[in-house]
Amino acid sequence: MSQRLVLATRNEHKVHELVQILGPLVEELDLEVVSALEYPDVPDVPETEVTFEGNARLKAVALAEATGLPAVADDSGLSIDVLGGCPGVFSARWSGSTAGPDADRRARDRANLELVLEQISDVPDEHRAAAFRCAAVLALPGGQVFAEEGRVEGRIVREPRGTNGFGYDPIFEPEPGRTMAEHTDEEKNAISHRGRAFRAMVPHLREALGG
Ligand code: ITT
Secondary structure (H helix, E strand, C coil), rough: CEEEEEECCCCCCHHHHHHHHCCHHHHHHHCCEEHHHHHHCCCCCCCCCCCHHHHHHHHHHHHHHHHHCCCCEEEEEEEEHHHHHEHHHHHHHHHCCCCHHHHHHHHHHHHHHHHHHCCCCCCHHHHCCCEEEEEEEEEECCCCCCEEEEEEEEEEEECCCCCCCCHHHHEEECCCCCHHHHCHHHHHHHHHHHHHHHHHHHHCCCCCCCH
């Protein structure tokens, strides 16, 4: 019987990306991947830490304990140099509203990116550097925890462009010319903070789940 791995997120975009990023390993180890969306009775943990790794650890450990399954969590966000690294761990709730059903999530993502654009509207192009950051954490039911990080550098544009991806993708250019939302899923995963963090996690997953 194939082993189950649970993704400790209710963000459907993250689930979609993680399934693609971990695809080769899932096939290699014949894993069955499910997400927290399939465990509606398990409550969300409040993200009370002030680092990506701290919050990813809270989410992964809570779901591993609740399900008895190996769990991986992603905590991620956008760090803008001129804002001292903000929105950072507050990326999901920067404009004040909190997560809800998927339709609310899209409206909230839009409000978040519009607030960022307004906050740095008078910042010249050469000072609009930013990075997407991601902490990946694997928690095993026995209590063992592994953490990895990934980041992608870029800059914040002046107007949103593109419809792929989610969150702040329409205002982040990893290289001049195309925002992340103008990249295909495969192109984004190849360079993204999430792709890098979870590819770094693969050896730990292979070690923990491969035997
Ligand atoms: P879970 O906690 O259930 O995983 P979430 O969306 O609340 O879902 P986070 O707490 O990690 O996730 O917040 C991450 C926020 O950072 C997310 O809502 C986006 O606004 C932003 N973000 C993270 N990764 C991103 C990406 O790849 N592209 C665009 N924005 C991203």
